[in-house]
Amino acid sequence: MTQPPVSLREAKMSQVYGRKCQIAGCSLHRKSGKKYCNKHEHGFHLKGDPMQVSIKISSLQRSTQEIQELLEANKSNPSLHDLRLALGERWVILGKAVDRYLKQQADGLAGVKGQRKGYQVLQSLLKNVPMDEVLLLWVSFQRFEDSTPGIFVNQRSYKHQLVKHVRRISHFVDPALINKRTGKKIVKYVVEMGVPEVNTVYDLLNQVFGVSGYQFSKAIAKRIDSKEELDKRVRSALVGIT
Ligand SMILES: [Zn+2]
Structure with a gap:
């Protein structure tokens, strides 16, 4: 079995961030090439920031x-x-x-x-x-x-x-x-x-x-x-x- 190829960006990111999502208290794995897990990455596109509350x-x-x-x-x-x-x-x-x-x-x-x-x-x-x-x-x-x-x-x-x-x-x-x-x-x-x-x-x-x-x-x-x-x-x- 061969390992999937890792992009240069991801290789650098794993050196800096490790494998965990960068939100404090979140234990999920980081998405490849991103700082956050799936859920918190989603928060960026929905609210502008994973920690932002939605303004109704x-x-x-x-x-x-x-x-x-x-x-x-x-x-x-x-x-x-x-x-x-x-x-x-x-x-x-x-x-x-x-x-x-x-x-x-x-x-x-x-x-x-x-x-x-x-x-x-x-x-x-x-x-x-x-x-x-x-x-x-x-x-x-x-x-x-x-x-x-x-x-x-x-x-x-x-x-x-x-x-x-x-x-x-x-x-x-x-x-x-x-x-x-x-x-x-x-x-x-x-x-x-x-x-x-x-x-x-x-x-x-x-x-x-x-x-x-x-x-x-x-x-x-x-x-x-x-x-x-x-x-x-x-x-x-x-x-x-x-
Ligand atoms: Zn997370």
């Missing part, structure tokens, strides 16, 4: 509500109006860039598979979802991270979880998830996504919305501070009334 839409609810209150309070603020106009222009530019890329792909230009899928998700998003809804998700996510420190194990899992929700609202149907015989959609509750797809969607949306999430979140923190300050004043004034 219900967890975001409070942050989304805070953003909606901020938008409502600034309804007649000309700055908000200007921001929306400027973001709207970037949104149109994004649409053109996505169409151009996908047209080049259709004309046979080589591309990275995951990257192409990212553009397809964005195409669905641009077609099916108003910009305001995407903006709300984008800034809610930033607010959620700021108000729940440690909820994301790293930047990569933040992006992954955000893009997962972008994909959900985009109603994108992955051609690979259509049953070729019946033509029906294969239901997957949590879709696996690779790094190129996540990065493509995140980076292009970042070009539109950029730091607006951070700025909105800061504005909310300021509002909360001044409300607490006011509550304190009311409380101490009440104590003084005899």
